[in-house]
Amino acid sequence: MRYDYGDREFQVLCDIANQQVVDLDPVSPANQLPFLRNFPPFKGQFERFRKNNRTISDILQKHIDTHLEKHDPENANDYIDVYLNEVKASEARGEDYFNLDQLRIVIFSLFGAGSETTSTTLRWALLFLVKHPDVYKKVQAEIDDVIGRGRLPSMSDKAKMTYTEATIFEIQRLGNIVPLSIPHVCTEAFELNGYNIPAETRVLGNLTAIMMDPAYFPDPERFNPVGAYA
Numbered sequence: 001m002r003y004d005y006g007d008r009e010f011q012v013l014c015d016i017a018n019q020q021v022v023d024l025d026p027v028s029p030a031n032q033l034p035f036l037r038n039f040p041p042f043k044g045q046f047e048r049f050r051k052n053n054r055t056i057s058d059i060l061q062k063h064i065d066t067h068l069e070k071h072d073p074e075n076a077n078d079y080i081d082v083y084l085n086e087v088k089a090s091e092a093r094g095e096d097y098f099n100l101d102q103l104r105i106v107i108f109s110l111f112g113a114g115s116e117t118t119s120t121t122l123r124w125a126l127l128f129l130v131k132h133p134d135v136y137k138k139v140q141a142e143i144d145d146v147i148g149r150g151r152l153p154s155m156s157d158k159a160k161m162t163y164t165e166a167t168i169f170e171i172q173r174l175g176n177i178v179p180l181s182i183p184h185v186c187t188e189a190f191e192l193n194g195y196n197i198p199a200e201t202r203v204l205g206n207l208t209a210i211m212m213d214p215a216y217f218p219d220p221e222r223f224n225p226v227g228a229y230a
């Protein structure tokens with residue numbers, strides 16, 4: 001299935017995805033001290049987050065139910081159809097690794113992780129290219145040279161488009177839209193650089209420290225597709 005850009009449900013999902021990013025603030029004290037979720041202002045934020053999760057979940061469940069009603073294993077048209085085939089195959093093997101709850105959660109993850117990140121990165125791309133017309137012209141020249149105007153790009157073009165690729169990397173480096181990555185929890189205790197990290201510790205990866213490290217990017221504040229990776 002695919003949404004039109006003007007689809008009302010798609011707009012609701014996008015609005016929620018944007019709000020979830022705000023509410024998921026990884027440095028919020030409520031993310032480290034969960035009991036704070038019972039007190040303002042974190043309570044309201046947490047309740048909105050849960051309500052939005054339910055709304056997305058209900059929408060996804062509705063689509064899964066519709067797919068189930070019309071499911072034809074021989075004619076899988078989209079991800080949900082293919083997954084439903086796997087659920088059946090998994091059941092036939094006596095396993096439940098692929099199941100309907102997982103399906104909802106996987107689509108939730110793909111949509112939640114893939115929509116706001118991509119649209120925000122594209123907005124950064126526009127901003128950087130407007131501010132740096134010299135870069136914009138070089139990228140356009142490379143696109144015209146390698147792909148031309150008569151066809152869509154393909155993965156085999158990538159190796160010939162090093163300037164465009166460096167520009168995309170630079171947009172992602174300076175756009176830095178997930179500065180602390182996504183919180184993880186250690187499944188077991190380990191030692192890193194002399195620090196003992198106990199099991200169950202929440203860890204955040206400081207991506208900003210890497211993206212802005214002058215040891216790797218000599219002038220880290222400057223948008224410079226080639227210089228940054230020279």
Ligand code: HEM
Nearest residue numbers: 109110111113114115117118121172177178181182184205
């Ligand atoms: C420019 C766009 C994107 C950015 C900046 C981005 C960034 C990230 C970051 C920083 C992580 C955490 C990695 C970690 O700490 O292990 C992550 C994980 C993830 N991303 Fe993206 N992402 C983008 C696009 C997408 C898209 C398009 C999808 C799917 C359609 C996606 C799906 C996921 C998933 C499923 C995870 C979790 C992986 C895991 O559990 O190990 N992301 N992403």
